[in-house]
Amino acid sequence: MASITIRNLDDDLKAQLRVAAASHGRSMEEEVRVILRSALTKQEPSGGLGSRIHARFAAMGGADLDIPARTDKARPASFDE
Numbered sequence: 123m124a125s126i127t128i129r130n131l132d133d134d135l136k137a138q139l140r141v142a143a144a145s146h147g148r149s150m151e152e153e154v155r156v157i158l159r160s161a162l163t164k165q166e167p168s169g170g171l172g173s174r175i176h177a178r179f180a181a182m183g184g185a186d187l188d189i190p191a192r193t194d195k196a197r198p199a200s201f202d203e
Contacts, residue, residue, distance in 0.1 A: 139154065
């Protein structure tokens with residue numbers, strides 16, 4: 123197993139780590155290992171925003187929407203009054 127040393131750790135952060143470790147019944151070293159493991163094993167959401175929204179609400183049955191055909195060409199926004 124590898125080991126690391128963290129220098130210049132803020133005293134307040136170390137105190138928060140000590141409290142968190144005690145509340146979970148762990149040593150400070152084990153608390154740091156758990157925090158690092160959790161932070162580095164999070165999976166990135168796959169797909170774009172639309173895909174993630176669809177996946178979230180698909181279990182509710184979704185919605186059937188009639189999407190009108192686009193007949194006009196897209197045009198840039200005009201911010202003039």
